Structures are given as structure tokens and as C-alpha cells.
Amino acid sequence: MQVSDRVESVPPSGIRRFFELAEEMDDLISLxxxxxxxxxxxSARDAAIASLERGETxxxxxxxxxELREAIAAHQSRKYGLEYDPDDEIIVTTGASEGLDLxxxxxxxxxxxxxxxxxxxxxxxxxxxFAGGEPxxxxxxxxxxxxxxxxxxxxxxxxxxxxxVYCYPNNPTGATxxxxxxxxxxxxCREHDLIVLADEIYAALTYExxxxxxxxxxxxxxxxxxxxxxxxxxxxxxxxLGYAMGPAEAIGAMNRVHQYxxxxxxxxxxxxxxxxxxxxxxxxADMRDQYDRRRNFVLSRFAEMGIECFEASGAFYAFPECxxxxxxxxxxxLIQEKKVAVVPGDVFGAGGSGHLRVSYATGLDDLKTALxxxxxxxx
Amino acid sequence: xxxxxxxxxxxxxxARYSAEDMAxxxxxxxxxxxxxxxxxxxxxxxxxxxxxxxxxxxxDERVRALVELNVTLDRETSYADxxxxxxxxxxxxxxxLVSGDYDFDMEVEGDSMSEVxxxxxxxVAPVPEITQTVTHYVMESYKERGIEFGDGDDDDRLxxxx
Numbered sequence: 001m002q003v004s005d006r007v008e009s010v011p012p013s014g015i016r017r018f019f020e021l022a023e024e025m026d027d028l029i030s031l032x033x034x035x036x037x038x039x040x041x042x043s044a045r046d047a048a049i050a051s052l053e054r055g056e057t058x059x060x061x062x063x064x065x066x067e068l069r070e071a072i073a074a075h076q077s078r079k080y081g082l083e084y085d086p087d088d089e090i091i092v093t094t095g096a097s098e099g100l101d102l103x104x105x106x107x108x109x110x111x112x113x114x115x116x117x118x119x120x121x122x123x124x125x126x127x128x129x130f131a132g133g134e135p136x137x138x139x140x141x142x143x144x145x146x147x148x149x150x151x152x153x154x155x156x157x158x159x160x161x162x163x164x165v166y167c168y169p170n171n172p173t174g175a176t177x178x179x180x181x182x183x184x185x186x187x188x189c190r191e192h193d194l195i196v197l198a199d200e201i202y203a204a205l206t207y208e209x210x211x212x213x214x215x216x217x218x219x220x221x222x223x224x225x226x227x228x229x230x231x232x233x234x235x236x237x238x239x240x241l242g243y244a245m246g247p248a249e250a251i252g253a254m255n256r257v258h259q260y261x262x263x264x265x266x267x268x269x270x271x272x273x274x275x276x277x278x279x280x281x282x283x284x285a286d287m288r289d290q291y292d293r294r295r296n297f298v299l300s301r302f303a304e305m306g307i308e309c310f311e312a313s314g315a316f317y318a319f320p321e322c323x324x325x326x327x328x329x330x331x332x333x334l335i336q337e338k339k340v341a342v343v344p345g346d347v348f349g350a351g352g353s354g355h356l357r358v359s360y361a362t363g364l365d366d367l368k369t370a371l372x373x374x375x376x377x378x379x
Numbered sequence: 380x381x382x383x384x385x386x387x388x389x390x391x392x393x394a395r396y397s398a399e400d401m402a403x404x405x406x407x408x409x410x411x412x413x414x415x416x417x418x419x420x421x422x423x424x425x426x427x428x429x430x431x432x433x434x435x436x437x438x439d440e441r442v443r444a445l446v447e448l449n450v451t452l453d454r455e456t457s458y459a460d461x462x463x464x465x466x467x468x469x470x471x472x473x474x475x476l477v478s479g480d481y482d483f484d485m486e487v488e489g490d491s492m493s494e495v496x497x498x499x500x501x502x503v504a505p506v507p508e509i510t511q512t513v514t515h516y517v518m519e520s521y522k523e524r525g526i527e528f529g530d531g532d533d534d535d536r537l538x539x540x541x
Contacts, residue, residue: 019539022539030539032539032540033537033540035536035540039532121541122541289380293404296403296404296406297400364404
């Protein structure tokens with residue numbers, strides 16, 4: 001059967017090949033996983049089970065259960081100073097990924113240019129293309145610790161773009177941006193009238209400073225859609241639950257696509273999410289502390305090995321320089337020779353080559369063994 | 380978190396972490412980690428280190444019992460006096476003063492049920508201040524000191540994911 005040109009134009013993710021290589025190996029330790037190694041807090045799982053016992057298996061409102069939207073609004077206000085009306089400025093989605101797809105489809109017209117800060121999560125560029133837009137890669141630089149700056153935006157020609165999508169704390173680099181650093185990005189977006197799609201899925205996982213949302217900066221709320229969810233902070237990836245917050249017209253348009261495609265996000269997951277917001281602050285703090293210790297461990301081991309690595313300060317990734325010239329070949333050999341999986345940075349787009357994404361969402365024992373194996377391999 | 384609190388959190392997670400690994404996780408020098416631990420030990424915050432055992436996996440399974448104790452106090456005898464007397468017995472693994480229907484919650488361990496029973500009837504019950512004992516033998520343990528027994532969760536994540 002003939003596949004559409006639109007889909008043909010999007011190659012499969014470069015991650016796929018490493019996944020296949022890794023799957024063939026026994027006793028592999030993977031530092032290539034983009035999700036928490038914890039299970040969701042038991043309280044949230046228990047709430048999901050209880051909702052099933054009560055027989056709550058129907059659709060919910062398109063935008064998500066009202067109590068959940070209220071809890072999200074209160075949580076975002078308390079944690080990040082974001083103020084959104086649960087009635088018409090918040091939509092609960094099937095993972096933050098669905099929210100991003102909805103935003104692309106609801107806000108991007110064919111031929112619109114969407115600047116994509118890179119290295120980035122692998123879905124943004126395909127998302128733009130599926131919506132008929134033109135992605136414009138904006139490579140961030142190792143010397144800027146992979147932060148977005150006015151200079152990299154200008155160098156990439158983002159002043160001509162209609163929208164900007166980025167993610168901080170960042171996957172794959174672990175970079176974060178302070179409020180002060182975001183000001184310059186905000187000013188650029190106001191000057192050149194860009195919509196901002198701010199993926200804040202890792203907002204709860206910062207280790208050096210609190211997360212700032214760009215939507216809290218002057219003149220930004222009206223041009224920003226913020227994406228967040230339960231996957232990373234609450235270790236609920238498989239429950240597929242996220243949300244988007246933005247001006248009513250944007251969320252309304254996204255909801256129109258959502259109505260005709262998803263209808264509503266998974267009901268069981270919404271029950272888990274509501275409990276997560278009400279009862280799981282301590283679980284999140286505990287997981288964050290454990291990630292932070294592993295982060296220190298990984299950074300200190302890289303320093304001992306003489307591998308250059310900037311001080312990643314968010315999410316659960318370090319992004320060291322690859323000790324060999326060809327990061328793809330290095331990562332392949334590392335799997336085959338030492339049974340350790342990492343992901344080469346070029347898989348994540350412009351600016352990522354020459355680096356490796358090392359996920360520390362892995363227990364300390366495995367982390368330690370894997371880093372020892374890397375050390376053996378490079379010496 | 381202070382380095383004291385961080386080291387404590389790590390030791391509670393795994394008391395066998397080496398000083399080097401704790402240092403790497405907390406951004407401290409290994410020597411500083413050793414100093415903090417020595418201080419915690421000297422202050423009596425850390426009273427000891429023990430393995431958490433799943434007795435059911437042992438060939439010689441130990442018998443454990445939780446014993447509720449009721450006591451009467453008089454002018455000369457305090458809770459602490461009774462506790463001190465009981466705690467000296469090596470059979471007593473744990474002893475806590477608790478609120479509620481009884482006074483002391485005592486954990487006793489022995490090689491056999493008869494040994495534990497004899498200890499309760501011959502050594503504990505005769506203590507003049509103790510008015511009542513209720514012994515609960517442990518039949519099965521599912522979780523000890525925060526560690527769940529069982530097969531554990533397999534890592535069923537995709538080995539590489541975006």
C-alpha cells in the first residue's frame with residue numbers, strides 16, 4: 001500500500017538501531033533509557049486500582065476530569081507561579097507528547113517555520129512535519145552548556161520563524177536555564193513575534209536552581225503554551241498522562257483536534273495523576289534526591305576518567321564529550337565490546353554530534369558497573 | 380541538605396557504600412565522608428550497622444515474637460528501670476515504650492518456639508512490675524526496615540528509548 005509522502009519524509013528515529021543492538025545483548029547495562037527506573041508512587045497506583053474497582057472506566061470530559069485540571073492549576077501556581085484557568089486554559093493529554101502534537105496541528109499552518117532548539121527530544125521535528133510546517137534546527141552549543149541564547153537563535157535564522165519549541169530541563173543534555181537566561185530568549189520571541197512551545201516535562205528535576213517557566217516572564221503568557229505531565233517527575237511514563245496550559249484560544253484549538261482524535265486521556269491514569277498531585281510530593285522529592293546523587297556520581301566518575309562533561313543540572317541525563325571522533329561508532333562498539341548502552345548525541349539533531357547521552361535513571365550498582373566498563377573500554 | 384543528613388540518607392539506603400562512592404554521590408572528599416561518619420558514630424546517632432535478613436530464606440529459621448507487655452509503676456520504679464532490666468537479655472532484639480493498650484512492645488528472637496516461650500514465662504513474666512504479657516509469634520515477614528521481601532521488580536523498560 002502506498003504510504004503518504006508526509007510520513008515518507010520522516011525517517012525512523014536513529015534511536016531504533018541502538019535499541020535493536022541492545023536488545024540482542026544479554027547482561028547489558030543500559031544507560032540509554034529515557035524514562036525513570038522507579039515505579040510510580042504506590043499511592044498513585046493504589047488510587048488507579050481503586051478507581052477501577054469502583055468501575056470508573058468511562059470517558060472523561062475532553063479536557064480531562066475537572067478535579068484534575070483544578071489540581072494541576074493549583075500545583076503549577078504553587079510550584080512555578082503559573083496561573084491558568086482550569087476551565088479553558090488547561091487540557092489533559094495522553095502524555096505531554098500528545099499535547100505537543102496537538103499544538104503543532106492547532107497552531108502551525110502549512111509552510112510555517114518552527115524553530116527547534118537542538119539537541120532535542122526526537123519527536124519535535126517529525127511533529128512539525130506531520131503538521132505541514134517547516135522545522136528549523138537551532139543548534140545550541142557545548143560552550144554555552146547547551147542553553148538557548150539570542151546568538152544561537154539569530155545564527156540559525158529563527159527571527160524568520162513563526163514558533164519556537166524547546167525543552168528545559170533538557171533531554172538529551174541535562175541542561176537547564178535560569179529565569180535570567182530565559183529573559184533573553186523571551187525578548188527575542190517578543191521582538192520577532194514567535195509562539196513558544198515550552199516543554200517543561202522535566203521541571204521537577206532540577207538540581208542547582210528552581211525551574212522557571214518562560215510563561216511567567218513579561219509579555220510571554222499570551223504567546224506560550226507550556227507542556228508538562230506525570231511521566232518523569234512521578235515515574236508514570238506508561239500511564240501516558242500529560243497536560244498543556246496556555247491562552248484559551250490555543251487550548252481551545254488544541255481541544256478541537258483532541259476531541260476528534262483522542263476524545264479524552266486515559267481515565268485510570270487521570271485518577272492516578274490526581275492522587276499524585278495530592279499525595280506524592282515526598283515521593284518526587286525522594287526520587288529527585290536519588291537522581292541528584294547519581295548525577296554527582298556520574299559527573300565525578302567522568303572527571304576521574306578525563307572525559308569532558310559540563311555540569312548537567314536537570315532531568316536525568318549527562319551529555320559528555322565522546323572520547324572517540326565518531327560517536328555513533330563508539331556507542332555501537334561500547335554495546336558490543338562492553339555491553340553498555342549509551343545514545344550518541346547526533347541522534348538528537350544538530351549540535352549533538354561528538355557527545356553521548358548517558359542516562360542516570362539506573363540504580364547506583366548498575367551505574368557504577370557501567371561506568372567502570374566505560375573506563376576499561378577507553379583506557 | 381547538610382553533609383551529615385546526606386551521609387545518613389546514603390547509609391540508610393545502603394550501609395555498605397564505600398566512602399569513595401559516598402563522596403562521589405555527595406560531592407565531598409572521601410576523607411570528609413569518613414569524618415562525618417566518625418562524628419555520627421561518636422555522637423551515638425549511628426548506634427550500629429546490621430544486615431537486613433529474610434529469615435525464611437535461611438536453613439535454620441529463627442523464631443521471632445512480638446510481645447505486648449503491661450506494667451505497673453511505683454515511686455521507686457520507672458519505665459526506664461523496667462526497660463533497662465529487659466533490654467539486657469540477649470533474646471530481646473527490640474524494645475519500645477508505646478502508646479495505646481499496652482506499655483512495652485518487645486521483639487524477641489530464639490532458636491525455637493519453646494526457647495522463646497520459656498524465656499517469656501521464666502524471665503519476663505516473673506518481673507514484679509510486669510502485670511501481663513501477650514505473645515505474638517511472627518508467622519511470615521513481608522517487609523523489614525523498609526525493604527520488601529519477594530522477587531523484586533524486574534526492569535522491564537525498553538533497553539534504549541528517546
